[in-house]
Amino acid sequence: xxxxxxxxxxxxxxxxxxxxxxxxxxxxTGRARYGADYNLPGQLVGLVLRSPHAHARIKSIDVTAAExxxxxxxxxxxxxxxxxxxxxxxAGELTINFRDVTRNMMAREKVLYDGHPVAAVAATSESIxxxxxxxxxxxxxxxxxxxxVRDAMKADAPVLHEDQFTVGVEPKPxxxxxxxxxxxxxxxxIEAGFKKADLVIERExxxxxxxxxxxxxxxxxxxxTEDGQVELWTASQGHFTLRAQCAKVLAIEVSKIRVIPxxxxxxxxxxxxxYNEPLAIALSRKSNRPVKMVMTRGExxxxxxxxxxxxxxxxxxxxxxxxxxxxEAELNYQAGAFAGSSVPMxxxxxxxRYDLENVRVVGHDIxxxxxxxxxxRAPGAPIAVFAVETIIDEMAEKLGLDPIxxxxxxxxxxxxxxxxxxxxxxxxxxxxxxxxxEHPHLTAPLGPNQGRGIATGFWFNIGNETSTTLNVNEDGxxxxxxxxxxxxxxxxxxxxxxxxxxxxxxxxxxxxxxGDTSALGFNFVTAGSRGTFATGMAAVICARQAIDKLxxxxxxxxxxxxxxxxxxxxxxxxxxxxxxxxxxxxxxxIAKTAGRxxxxxxxxxxxxxxxxGPGFGTHxxxxxxxxxxxAVKILRYTVIxxxxxxxHPAYVEGQFQGGAVQGIGWALNEExxxxxxxxxxxxxxxxxxxxxxxxxxxxxxVIVEVPNPxxxxxxxxxxxxxxxxxxxxxxNAIYDAVGIRMQEQPMSxxxxxxxxxxxxxx
Amino acid sequence: MARAHVxxxxxxxxxxxxxxxxxxxxxxxxxxxxxxxxxxxxxxGDCGACSVTIDGRLVCSCLxxxxxxxxxxxxxxxxxxxxxxxxxxxxxxxxxxxxQCGICTPGILIAARSLLERNPDPSETEIRYWLAGxxxxxxxYHKIVEAVLDAAREMRS
Numbered sequence: 001x002x003x004x005x006x007x008x009x010x011x012x013x014x015x016x017x018x019x020x021x022x023x024x025x026x027x028x029t030g031r032a033r034y035g036a037d038y039n040l041p042g043q044l045v046g047l048v049l050r051s052p053h054a055h056a057r058i059k060s061i062d063v064t065a066a067e068x069x070x071x072x073x074x075x076x077x078x079x080x081x082x083x084x085x086x087x088x089x090x091a092g093e094l095t096i097n098f099r100d101v102t103r104n105m106m107a108r109e110k111v112l113y114d115g116h117p118v119a120a121v122a123a124t125s126e127s128i129x130x131x132x133x134x135x136x137x138x139x140x141x142x143x144x145x146x147x148x149v150r151d152a153m154k155a156d157a158p159v160l161h162e163d164q165f166t167v168g169v170e171p172k173p174x175x176x177x178x179x180x181x182x183x184x185x186x187x188x189x190i191e192a193g194f195k196k197a198d199l200v201i202e203r204e205x206x207x208x209x210x211x212x213x214x215x216x217x218x219x220x221x222x223x224x225t226e227d228g229q230v231e232l233w234t235a236s237q238g239h240f241t242l243r244a245q246c247a248k249v250l251a252i253e254v255s256k257i258r259v260i261p262x263x264x265x266x267x268x269x270x271x272x273x274x275y276n277e278p279l280a281i282a283l284s285r286k287s288n289r290p291v292k293m294v295m296t297r298g299e300x301x302x303x304x305x306x307x308x309x310x311x312x313x314x315x316x317x318x319x320x321x322x323x324x325x326x327x328e329a330e331l332n333y334q335a336g337a338f339a340g341s342s343v344p345m346x347x348x349x350x351x352x353r354y355d356l357e358n359v360r361v362v363g364h365d366i367x368x369x370x371x372x373x374x375x376x377r378a379p380g381a382p383i384a385v386f387a388v389e390t391i392i393d394e395m396a397e398k399l400g401l402d403p404i405x406x407x408x409x410x411x412x413x414x415x416x417x418x419x420x421x422x423x424x425x426x427x428x429x430x431x432x433x434x435x436x437x438e439h440p441h442l443t444a445p446l447g448p449n450q451g452r453g454i455a456t457g458f459w460f461n462i463g464n465e466t467s468t469t470l471n472v473n474e475d476g477x478x479x480x481x482x483x484x485x486x487x488x489x490x491x492x493x494x495x496x497x498x499x500x501x502x503x504x505x506x507x508x509x510x511x512x513x514x515g516d517t518s519a520l521g522f523n524f525v526t527a528g529s530r531g532t533f534a535t536g537m538a539a540v541i542c543a544r545q546a547i548d549k550l551x552x553x554x555x556x557x558x559x560x561x562x563x564x565x566x567x568x569x570x571x572x573x574x575x576x577x578x579x580x581x582x583x584x585x586x587x588x589x590i591a592k593t594a595g596r597x598x599x600x601x602x603x604x605x606x607x608x609x610x611x612x613g614p615g616f617g618t619h620x621x622x623x624x625x626x627x628x629x630x631a632v633k634i635l636r637y638t639v640i641x642x643x644x645x646x647x648h649p650a651y652v653e654g655q656f657q658g659g660a661v662q663g664i665g666w667a668l669n670e671e672x673x674x675x676x677x678x679x680x681x682x683x684x685x686x687x688x689x690x691x692x693x694x695x696x697x698x699x700x701x702v703i704v705e706v707p708n709p710x711x712x713x714x715x716x717x718x719x720x721x722x723x724x725x726x727x728x729x730x731x732n733a734i735y736d737a738v739g740i741r742m743q744e745q746p747m748s749x750x751x752x753x754x755x756x757x758x759x760x761x762x
Numbered sequence: 763m764a765r766a767h768v769x770x771x772x773x774x775x776x777x778x779x780x781x782x783x784x785x786x787x788x789x790x791x792x793x794x795x796x797x798x799x800x801x802x803x804x805x806x807g808d809c810g811a812c813s814v815t816i817d818g819r820l821v822c823s824c825l826x827x828x829x830x831x832x833x834x835x836x837x838x839x840x841x842x843x844x845x846x847x848x849x850x851x852x853x854x855x856x857x858x859x860x861x862q863c864g865i866c867t868p869g870i871l872i873a874a875r876s877l878l879e880r881n882p883d884p885s886e887t888e889i890r891y892w893l894a895g896x897x898x899x900x901x902x903y904h905k906i907v908e909a910v911l912d913a914a915r916e917m918r919s
Contacts, residue, residue, distance in 0.1 A: 020856050027864030028852040030799020030839035034865055037798035127782070213899050215803040215811055216865040265801070265865030266899050297804040488863035488900050650859035654901055658862065661902030685808035685897060693903040694890040 002463075002610035004710040005537050014500045015713055018650045019507045021493040023263070023486065032263045035219030035235030036294045043221065044073055044122040046283050046293035047129040048276065049136050050303065051111035051118055054145035054369040054678025055158060058107060058138060063119055065135040071128035074286035075136075076279060077119045078108045082251050089248075091241055092272035092527030093345055093375045100338035102249045104372050105278055111140070112160055112337035113369050114679045115302025120276075122283040122291045145369040145678040149311050149332045152178040152368045160337060160367045178367045180339030185347050186360035187419040193326025193358030197317025201394055204313045205387040207727075207745040208671035209306040209334060212376050213662075213690045216265020217295040218304060222280035226288065230257040230281055237267040237485050238525025243517050245274045250281055257281075260516040267487050268662070269375030270305050272525050301683035305374020306672055308333040308341045314350075314387040318395050322406045326358040327351045331384055333365060336372040341365045345460070346380030348420040349724075350388055353429060353458045353616065354410040359419040369678050375527060377659060378459045378720035382666060382727050386745065389455035389728030394741065403454045403732070404437050404618075412458075412616075428642025428706030429616035432456070435702050436618045441638045450624045450635065451736025457617050457724025461717030462528035463609030466535055467521035470499065470542035472550070472601040476588025478503065480542070481515040483523030484535045489719055490651035491531045495539045497647050498713060502543035504570035505587060521606045529717020532647060533708075534609035540712045542603030549601045554585045556597060611710025615717055617641035619660065619725035623733040627756060630749030632668055632734060638700040644708040644716030652718055657699040659722025665691040667727040671746050770831045772797070773841025781828040788812045790828035791838065799839040799868050803897065810896030813869035814838045820876040822895075839868035842875070851875055851913045860909035862900035870896045874910045882918055886911065 026032040063075045084098040102108070107116050119136055123129035144158035151157055157178055165173045168182035194200060220234035230252065236242045239259040247254045264271065276293040283291040295304070310333045317326040329350050335341035343363040350361050396406040411433060416424045436442065436454065446452060469481040480499055486492045496510040503510075524530070547567045554572030555562040564579035565572050571584035594601050622636040639656040646652040669689045673681045682688045707714025731742045740755040765780040768790070779794045788805075791797045791814075800823060803809035807822040814823045815837045842849045851874050854860070861867045870893060877884060877892040884892070889910050890903070898906060 018859070021859070023864070024856045024861070025848070027861050027867050028848065028855050028871060029843055030797075030868045032864055033798065034801070036792075036802065039796065214863070214865075215809055215897055215899055216801070216863070217803070264863060266863045268899070294802075297806065297809075490859070490862065650905075651862075654859055654862055654905060657902035657904045658900045659902075662899065684806055685804050686806065690897060690899060691903075692894040692897065693907065694887075694894040696903060698886075698907070699902050699904045 001608065003607035004611040005540060005712045007707045007709045007711055007714045012501060014497045014507050015647050016649065018648060019493060019497065021490045022496060022512055023492055034216050034265045035233065035262045038221045038233040038262060039292065040221060040223055040290040043290040043292050044124060044287060045126045045129050046120055046122045046280050046291045047133055048117045048279065049119040049133045051107065051114060051116040053111055053140055053142050054114050055143040055160065056111050056140035057143060058110060058118065059141055060139045061119060062137040066121060066132040069128065069132050069135060071124040072121060072132045073124065073289055074122045074283045075119060076282045076286060078106050080282050081106055081249060083108065084249065092269060092525050093379045094340050094342060096273065096340065098248055101245060101274065104338060105249065105274060113371050115299065115371060117303065120279040120283060122287050146178065147368055147370060147674045147678055149309065149334050149366045149368060152366050153332065160369065164339065164367065179364050180335060180367055181365040183344055183347055183363040185420045188358035190326055190328055190358050190360040194317045196319065196325040198320045199395060199398060200315065200317040201391050202315035203387065203391055203743055204311065205743045207310050207383050207386065209309040209370065210666050210670040211301060211306040211688065212268040212270035214266025214268060214270060217297055217300045218271065218275050219294040220277050220280050221290060221292045222277065222284045223290040224281055224284035228256055232257060232259045232277060232281065233262055234259060234277055235262045235264050235271065237264065237271045237487050237527060239485065239517050240483065240523045241272065241525040242274055242277060246278050246281060249278050258516060258518050261485055261514055264485055264487055268377045269379060269527060272375055272527055275304055297685065298683040301688060302680050303371050305372060307376035308373050308380060308383065310334060310383045312384055312387045314391055316391050316395065320399060322396065322399055322401045322409050324354055324356055324410045327356050329361045329384065331361065331363040333363065333380060334368050334370060334373060335365050336370045337367060338372045339365055339367055341373050342375065342380030346384045349381040349458055350384040352418050353412055353456050355412050355416040356419065377662065377723040381457065381459060381724045382663060385457055385724050386727040386731065389725065390731050390741065393732040393735065404433050407456060408433050424614060426706055426709055427614055427616060428704045431704045431706055432616055432618040432640045432642055435640045435704055436620055439620065439638055439702065441620050441636060441700065446622065449627060449737050450622060451733045452620065452622050453729040453732030453736060454618065454620055455725035455728035455732060457721050459529065459615050459720040459724065461533065461612040461615055462530045463534045463612045464524040464530055465522055466538045466609050467523055467606045468535055468538035468542050469520060470539065470546055470603040472546055472587065472591050474591055474594070476586065476591040478510045480510055480512040480539060481519055482512055482535050483515055483520040484526045484531045485514060487526045487531065489655055490648055491535065493651065494532045494647040495535060498536050499539050499543045502540055503547065503587065504568060529615065529719045530612065533612050533711055533715050533717050536713065536715055537609045537711055538605035538607055541605035541607065545603035546601055550587060550590050553590050553594065553597045557585070558582045613644050613708030613710065613716035615642060615721040617721040617725060619729045621729045621733050623730060623737055625734060625738045625752060627738065630752035630756065632747060632752060634664055634696055636697055638702065639722055640702040640704060641718065641721055642704040642706050642716065643718045644711065645705055645714035646703050647713060647715060649703060652703055653701045655719050656701045656722045659719070660699050660726055661691050661696050663723045663726025664696060664730065667730040667745060667747055669746050669748060766829045768829055768832050770833065771835040773837060783829060785828045786824050787826040787828045787831055788823040791823060797838060797840055801865050801868060803865065810873060811866050811869040813872040813896065815872065815876060820873055839872060842871060849875065850916050851910065854909040854913040858905045858909035858912060860901065860905040866896060866898045870898065870906060878914055878917060882914060884914060
C-alpha cells in the first residue's frame with residue numbers, strides 16, 4: 001500500500017520564505033561533526049591494503065608478519081567474511097547484488113580494479129597500520145584487463161566474470177561476456193518513423209567517468225561490543241540502508257546494529273553504499289576495540305563510485321517543420337567491476353522530454369576493470385541527454401528553426417505517453433521553455449568566438465519508504481524526528497517550514513533532528529530527489545495527527561464534541577459561536593497539561609510515499625572559446641526549472657547552481673585517466689580538476705512552480721535535474737561560438753584544439 | 763621515537779601538545795587537540811578545507827608540519843566567533859544560504875576573512891580568484907561570493 005497526500009492551494013506564511021537553516025550555525029562555527037570528527041576512547045586506526053593491479057587472480061594472501069607487528073590488533077581478509085549468493089536489493093537509483101557487494105568491499109577470487117581492497121588492518125597508530133600493510137604478502141596472477149566499453153564488448157576482450165552471461169539476449173549465450181545485460185525500451189514503429197523523416201541525423205558520443213567529488217572522504221567509526229552489539233557512526237546518505245547492507249554481509253541481526261548518522265560532507269549519490277563500514281565492524285569484532293577508518297582522497301578516487309563513462313549512438317529523424325518522428329539510441333555504459341550501471345535510468349531518460357511516437361533505446365550494462373560505479377546526481381541521464389540535445393540543436397540549425405521553438409513543437413506535457421511506461425501527469429516542461437524564451441539572457445549581445453547554447457533535462461524523482469515522528473514538547477515547542485539524511489540541500493529547514501505551516505506556529509519553534517536507526521522505522525536512502533517530497537509528506541501527516549489530538553484535548557476541556565473545535569494559527573478555537581464561548585487554547589497551553597489529559601501529543605507517519613512529480617529544466621549558457629589554447633570560458637549561465645513548489649527558495653536556487661556547476665565540470669574538465677597498465681593516473685584534486693570559484697560566473701536561476709498534485713504543498717524533487725542539461729548546453733554553445741560539434745567529453749582544451757584543427761582542414 | 767613537545771597559541775590561548783616529527787598541523791589540531799572544526803578533504807593542499815592562519819598568513823594546515831608552529835599564533839574556525847556573536851562573514855554565509863553540506867565552510871570562512879583583512883573592498887573577480895584554492899562541490903560558489911561581497915560591505919560601514 002502506498003500513500004499520497006493531495007495538493008491543496010492555500011495562503012502560506014512559512015512555506016516559500018527563506019529562514020536560516022537549523023544546521024547552519026554549527027556549520028559556520030566548526031561545531032558540526034562529520035564522519036571523521038567522531039572519536040571513542042581506545043579507538044584503533046583501520047587501513048586497507050589495495051590491489052595495484054587492474055585485473056589479477058589472488059593466489060595467496062599471507063598476513064602473518066603483519067599480525068605479529070607490535071601495535072597491530074586485528075587483520076581481516078576475504079576469509080573473515082561469508083560468501084554471498086546472488087541476491088538483489090534496492091540501494092538508491094542503482095540495484096545492488098550482495099554476491100558483488102561482498103566482493104567489492106573485500107576481493108575474494110580476483111581483484112578487478114586498481115584500488116580493490118584485499119585486506120584491512122587495525123593498529124594502535126596510523127604509522128603502525130601503514131607498516132603492517134607493507135608486511136602483507138599477496139601473490140597475484142596478473143590477467144589481461146579492459147578499461148574502455150568499446151574494447152570490453154569485443155569478442156576477444158578479457159572477461160571479468162567467467163559466470164556472467166548477457167541477460168536479455170535470446171537464445172542464452174554460451175560464452176561469458178562483459179555485457180551483463182541488454183535492455184530494450186521503445187514504442188511505435190521505429191522504421192516507419194524514419195521513413196516519414198525529411199532529415200535524419202546519426203552521431204556517436206563518448207564520455208569518460210567522472211567522480212561525485214564530495215569534499216568529505218568516506219569515514220566511519222565502529223564499536224563492536226562483547227555482547228555482539230554494534231554502534232556505527234558513518235557519513236552516508238542512508239543509515240538504514242547501510243545498516244541493512246552491513247547486517248547482510250556480516251551475518252549480524254539488524255536489531256544489533258545501531259547506525260548513528262553523522263553530518264554528511266557531500267554525497268551526490270556516491271554515499272549510498274558500504275565501503276569501509278563492514279571492514280571496520282569486522283576489525284572491531286576481532287580486536288575488541290573501536291575502529292576508525294577514514295579514506296584518503298586517493299582511495300576515494302580509486303575505489304569509490306564514479307559514474308559511468310559511456311559510448312552513446314543516437315539517430316533521430318524529423319520532418320521539415322521540426323516534428324521529431326523517430327528517435328533511436330544505443331547506450332553502452334560502464335558498470336565498473338560489477339554489473340549494475342545507471343543504464344536502465346539513462347535509457348528511460350534519453351528522449352523523455354518529448355512526445356514521440358516512435359522510439360527505440362537499447363542499453364548495455366558493461367563490466368570493465370574500474371571501480372564499481374555509484375549513482376551520481378540523475379545517474380546516467382546527462383550522458384544520453386548530451387547526445388540527444390546536441391542532435392536536436394543540429395536539426396534546428398539545419399532546418400532554420402529556433403532551438404526553443406523546435407523543443408516546444410515536440411515537448412512532453414500532461415498526458416504524454418512515455419516510451420518506458422507511465423503517462424506523464426502535471427509537469428512544467430513547456431513552462432520552463434517559455435520562461436527561457438522570455439529571459440533577457442536569450443537576447444544579450446555576443447562577441448567574437450562567443451556562443452550561446454540551450455539544452456533541457458528530465459528526471460523521474462521517487463518517494464518510497466519513510467518514517468517520521470513529531471513530538472509536541474511540554475512547552476509547546478515541537479521536535480521532528482526524521483530518518484532521511486539531509487544530504488546538504490537544507491531539507492531540515494524545509495521540513496520545519498512545512499510543520500510550522502501546518503501547526504500555525506513560528507518556524508523556530510520546530511526543531512528537526514535526524515534520528516539514528518533505533519529512533520525510527522526504516523527509511524530508504526536519500527536518493528532520487530526524494531527527501532523533501534517523501535519526508536515532507538510524512539511530516540505533514542505527523543503534524544495533522546498532532547492537530548487532531550490537540551483538538552481532542554481542547555474539546556475534552558470544553559466538554560464539546562471534537563467536531564466543534566478547529567485548529568487555526570496555533571490555537572484550538574470553537575468552530576462557531578454555536579459551540580460555545582471559549583477562550584482559544586494555544587499549543588503551549590494544551591501541551592503543558594498533556595500529561596494529565598491523556599499523555600504526550602505526537603504524530604507518526606510510517607509510509608511508502610508515492611506520486612513524486614517528474615522534474616524538468618531548461619538551461620541557457622554563453623561561452624567564449626580561446627582559439628589559441630582551446631580553453632572554454634563560461635560567460636553567463638541561466639537555470640530554469642520546475643520545482644512544483646519551492647519550500648525554501650534560497651536552497652532551491654542552491655541546488656540549481658550547484659548542479660549546474662557540477663555539470664560544467666563534467667562538460668569541460670573532469671575525467672578518469674587510466675594508463676596502459678589499468679592504473680588510475682589522476683587520483684587527486686590537482687589532476688582531477690573540479691570547477692573552482694574563478695572558473696564560473698554567477699548562475700542565474702528562475703524557479704517555475706507547477707504543483708505536484710500528489711504532495712500537500714506541491715513539492716517535486718529538484719536536486720538531480722540541474723546536472724543533466726549542462727554538457728549538451730555547453731556543446732551547443734561551443735558550436736555557436738566556433739562552429740565545431742563536440743561529441744567527446746570532457747570538452748577540454750586539447751580536444752577543442754583538435755576539433756578546431758580538423759574543422760580548419762575541411 | 764620520542765614525540766616532540768610543541769607550545770603554540772591557538773585562537774589566543776596558549777596550548778601545548780605532543781606530536782610525531784612527521785605529523786601535520788592538521789593532524790595535530792584534529793587528532794591531538796580534538797579541534798575538528800578544521801577539515802581534511804585531500805591532504806595534498808588542493809581543496810583548502812584545512813585552511814588556517816599562522817601569524818596571520820593563510821595556509822593549508824595539511825601542508826605544514828606541527829613542529830613548525832612552535833611559538834606561532836594559529837587561528838582556526840573555532841575562534842572566529844566572539845562568544846555568541848558570529849563574525850560578519852559567518853552571519854552573511856547563513857543569510858545568503860552560502861553553505862550546503864558545510865564541509866568546506868570552515869576553510870572558506872578562514873580564507874575569506876584573510877582576504878578581507880588585506881582587501882576590505884574586493885571585486886567579485888578578486889573574491890573568485892582568492893577563493894580558487896577552496897573547493898566547494900555543493901553550491902556552485904554563487905552564494906558564497908555574494909555572502910563575501912555583502913560581509914565586506916557591512917564590515918566597511
